[in-house]
Amino acid sequence: MNETMKQRGANASVIREIFEYAKIRKSQVGEDGVYDFSIGNPSVPPPVAVTETLKELVCDEKIHGYTASAGDPSVRRAIAEYINAEYGADERAERIYMTCGAAASLAITLRALCNEGDEVIVFAPYFPEYAVFIEAAGAKCVAAKPDLKTFEPDLDDLRAKITGKTRAVIINSPNNPTGVVYSEKTIRAIASVLRERSAEYGDVYLISDEPYRELVYDGAKTVYVPAYYDKTVVCYSFSKSLSLPGERIGYIDVTSGCSDDVFYAVCGAGRSLGYVCAPALFQFLAARVIGMTSDLSVYERNRRALYAALTGYGYEVAESKGAFYLFVKSPSGDAREFYERAKKHDVFIVPSDSFGLGGYARVAYCVSEKQVADSLPAFRKIIEEYGERNGRTQ
Amino acid sequence: MNETMKQRGANASVIREIFEYAKIRKSQVGEDGVYDFSIGNPSVPPPVAVTETLKELVCDEKIHGYTASAGDPSVRRAIAEYINAEYGADERAERIYMTCGAAASLAITLRALCNEGDEVIVFAPYFPEYAVFIEAAGAKCVAAKPDLKTFEPDLDDLRAKITGKTRAVIINSPNNPTGVVYSEKTIRAIASVLRERSAEYGDVYLISDEPYRELVYDGAKTVYVPAYYDKTVVCYSFSKSLSLPGERIGYIDVTSGCSDDVFYAVCGAGRSLGYVCAPALFQFLAARVIGMTSDLSVYERNRRALYAALTGYGYEVAESKGAFYLFVKSPSGDAREFYERAKKHDVFIVPSDSFGLGGYARVAYCVSEKQVADSLPAFRKIIEEYGERNGRTQ
Numbered sequence: 001m002n003e004t005m006k007q008r009g010a011n012a013s014v015i016r017e018i019f020e021y022a023k024i025r026k027s028q029v030g031e032d033g034v035y036d037f038s039i040g041n042p043s044v045p046p047p048v049a050v051t052e053t054l055k056e057l058v059c060d061e062k063i064h065g066y067t068a069s070a071g072d073p074s075v076r077r078a079i080a081e082y083i084n085a086e087y088g089a090d091e092r093a094e095r096i097y098m099t100c101g102a103a104a105s106l107a108i109t110l111r112a113l114c115n116e117g118d119e120v121i122v123f124a125p126y127f128p129e130y131a132v133f134i135e136a137a138g139a140k141c142v143a144a145k146p147d148l149k150t151f152e153p154d155l156d157d158l159r160a161k162i163t164g165k166t167r168a169v170i171i172n173s174p175n176n177p178t179g180v181v182y183s184e185k186t187i188r189a190i191a192s193v194l195r196e197r198s199a200e201y202g203d204v205y206l207i208s209d210e211p212y213r214e215l216v217y218d219g220a221k222t223v224y225v226p227a228y229y230d231k232t233v234v235c236y237s238f239s240k241s242l243s244l245p246g247e248r249i250g251y252i253d254v255t256s257g258c259s260d261d262v263f264y265a266v267c268g269a270g271r272s273l274g275y276v277c278a279p280a281l282f283q284f285l286a287a288r289v290i291g292m293t294s295d296l297s298v299y300e301r302n303r304r305a306l307y308a309a310l311t312g313y314g315y316e317v318a319e320s321k322g323a324f325y326l327f328v329k330s331p332s333g334d335a336r337e338f339y340e341r342a343k344k345h346d347v348f349i350v351p352s353d354s355f356g357l358g359g360y361a362r363v364a365y366c367v368s369e370k371q372v373a374d375s376l377p378a379f380r381k382i383i384e385e386y387g388e389r390n391g392r393t394q
Numbered sequence: 395m396n397e398t399m400k401q402r403g404a405n406a407s408v409i410r411e412i413f414e415y416a417k418i419r420k421s422q423v424g425e426d427g428v429y430d431f432s433i434g435n436p437s438v439p440p441p442v443a444v445t446e447t448l449k450e451l452v453c454d455e456k457i458h459g460y461t462a463s464a465g466d467p468s469v470r471r472a473i474a475e476y477i478n479a480e481y482g483a484d485e486r487a488e489r490i491y492m493t494c495g496a497a498a499s500l501a502i503t504l505r506a507l508c509n510e511g512d513e514v515i516v517f518a519p520y521f522p523e524y525a526v527f528i529e530a531a532g533a534k535c536v537a538a539k540p541d542l543k544t545f546e547p548d549l550d551d552l553r554a555k556i557t558g559k560t561r562a563v564i565i566n567s568p569n570n571p572t573g574v575v576y577s578e579k580t581i582r583a584i585a586s587v588l589r590e591r592s593a594e595y596g597d598v599y600l601i602s603d604e605p606y607r608e609l610v611y612d613g614a615k616t617v618y619v620p621a622y623y624d625k626t627v628v629c630y631s632f633s634k635s636l637s638l639p640g641e642r643i644g645y646i647d648v649t650s651g652c653s654d655d656v657f658y659a660v661c662g663a664g665r666s667l668g669y670v671c672a673p674a675l676f677q678f679l680a681a682r683v684i685g686m687t688s689d690l691s692v693y694e695r696n697r698r699a700l701y702a703a704l705t706g707y708g709y710e711v712a713e714s715k716g717a718f719y720l721f722v723k724s725p726s727g728d729a730r731e732f733y734e735r736a737k738k739h740d741v742f743i744v745p746s747d748s749f750g751l752g753g754y755a756r757v758a759y760c761v762s763e764k765q766v767a768d769s770l771p772a773f774r775k776i777i778e779e780y781g782e783r784n785g786r787t788q
Binding site for chain 1: 395396397398399400401402403404406407410414433435436439440445448449452453455456457458459460461462463494495497498499500501502505506507508509523526527529530637638639640641642655656657658659660661662663664665666667668669670671672673674675676
């Protein structure tokens with residue numbers, strides 16, 4: 001068999017591992033005594049319209065047939081029209097390719113763009129599966145550094161890392177794991193670097209991974225990336241906005257600045273990876289409820305409560321306005337040690353090493369408000385232990 | 395971008411192409427004047443229990459969360475229990491991996507088993523996407539010959555084609571495109587050849603692709619393949635049995651004779667190809683309705699009517715008892731010419747060249763009984779034209 005695949009299967013993602021362990025702890029000490037902030041599984045239910053529309057759609061027994069590989073034409077039209085109305089864009093339905101969620105969108109896009117030996121640049125800290133998808137496409141994952149004050153990309157490092165082998169750069173705003181929303185200035189600057197390097201080396205594509213597009217708070221706004229850089233492929237998923245992560249529905253938009261060949265390559269990659277079509281029922285659902293979101297106010301309240309409490313206790317927390325993650329600095333500077341210490345208090349957070357950057361932990365606050373409130377004394381005790389330890393060693 | 399992917403995307407599958415053209419003809423001359431036998435899209439509705447169960451399941455707003463990557467544990471248990479009860483097997487829930495349908499099952503299994511440069515043997519005529527998935531896994535597709543009387547595998551050719559590079563052999567019974575159901579004797583003989591060659595070269599896996607498992611007629615029985623060969627991976631889909639092809643739900647069973655490492659490799663391949671989990675709603679549905687099928691009697695009646703009529707008109711038709719395909723010999727011996735001639739009568743069939751064997755056409759009879767009845771005069775005219783042509787040229 002394939003040894004790389006075996007290793008990838010035997011060593012499940014760290015996030016999944018922590019999530020599974022938290023479940024075991026819950027069965028031992030009860031749900032209420034365990035504070036699981038490990039996984040980005042939306043806690044708020046889907047919009048009522050999702051359930052109502054599904055009830056209606058499943059009565060149509062003809063809905064379950066194959067759609068065209070790229071998706072049902074009416075669905076692709078609805079999505080293009082929404083994008084154009086929302087962002088004043090000029091995208092075409094013929095360039096929308098419906099997928100089985102964000103991971104499929106990325107795996108397909110990378111396979112479409114990359115040849116053996118190419119390089120793809122990601123910004124640390126980054127979603128660890130990026131490296132898996134990039135390597136599966138035969139390319140090498142190259143991590144560029146962040147600005148550690150803002151957790152936006154370090155543009156000088158980006159510029160230095162783009163070479164003749166660079167096929168694409170992945171950006172993810174709002175960001176997993178930091179929650180940071182890139183400013184318009186940053187997007188503009190990234191685009192400028194990419195144009196400069198493309199002129200030298202040939203097209204460098206920008207893959208904009210946007211599963212958290214709608215999850216922004218405090219008046220933050222996401223930028224319509226293709227307006228700033230024309231070789232942009234947008235990867236989207238309805239998992240987070242509609243709280244449907246298990247149903248696997250999203251899309252790729254090969255935006256208007258890309259050639260038709262890129263769209264064909266996306267179709268070919270989807271075909272090669274075994275994606276016949278995205279689940280038909282959820283395609284039709286997406287078209288019907290597009291633009292709606294789950295009640296995101298829970299995340300907003302969780303974010304405020306956690307941020308205020310943690311910074312109040314003395315934690316350093318990245319200033320973030322999106323997704324449902326806080327990125328918290330380990331008081332000792334060691335991510336794994338921070339994770340282990342939190343675990344002793346039944347607080348489950350993800351050490352940042354798995355995101356390609358040491359020294360932090362990701363706190364996923366897509367949980368109940370009760371869990372946030374109940375967890376605060378534990379977060380306080382954890383940082384107090386660092387103080388005690390420092391006291392002893394002084 | 396990746397040129398191979400572009401080519402795969404730009405040149406859609408022949409089946410899809412014919413299907414799309416038939417749709418255009420329908421819009422020109424009306425539904426009733428076009429006899430589309432091109433695609434394996436089930437015509438009978440799903441069982442009533444599918445609709446009823448879906449209505450119930452979608453009311454549970456918690457059902458849409460991520461499941462474990464391999465599938466929800468209760469779903470995997472239900473599937474293993476069903477297999478064991480149905481076939482007197484001893485398969486384990488821990489070895490079931492839920493997938494987005496048959497294509498995903500195959501793409502994942504091939505990626506799990508193959509290394510760059512390996513070979514995978516298929517039996518002509520074969521489902522053309524096999525070659526796409528095999529090549530995407532870095533391996534080479536090697537076609538073994540059929541016995542042209544029975545359309546079962548030519549075992550001498552199989553034996554000759556297994557080398558030290560052979561990683562796996564794919565079988566598909568009931569078969570697409572011939573409809574043939576392999577006899578127990580054939581399965582036993584294939585297993586014997588594989589054992590003989592494995593002893594010489596190391597493990598050769600048997601991938602049993604079984605989306606048509608339940609679609610057998612006239613008392614034909616499918617054989618439980620893992621009982622005959624222990625290194626068997628079963629790829630299954632609910633698309634055809636439950637008439638849900640667009641919803642993408644199936645599974646891989648890494649059967650008990652395979653090592654745990656094969657299962658891990660399947661998990662790693664699923665992860666690498668971007669399959670986070672199979673659609674949650676349809677996982678829970680599958681567990682609830684497992685063992686049910688759509689009303690297959692329509693296919694049985696279509697098969698009898700078509701077989702009787704076509705052989706009566708003078709066509710040579712492979713004797714088949716499964717799936718929903720007839721494999722009809724081109725009266726001129728040329729598949730493409732047969733397809734073109736049928737097309738002039740608005741009869742859409744798939745020339746066999748795309749299945750890796752010249753001289754035949756596939757007739758997919760998963761259509762309405764009315765379409766079968768209405769198409770018969772056209773089928774008669776087509777073969778009569780061959781007679782007239784022969785008359786003229788004599």
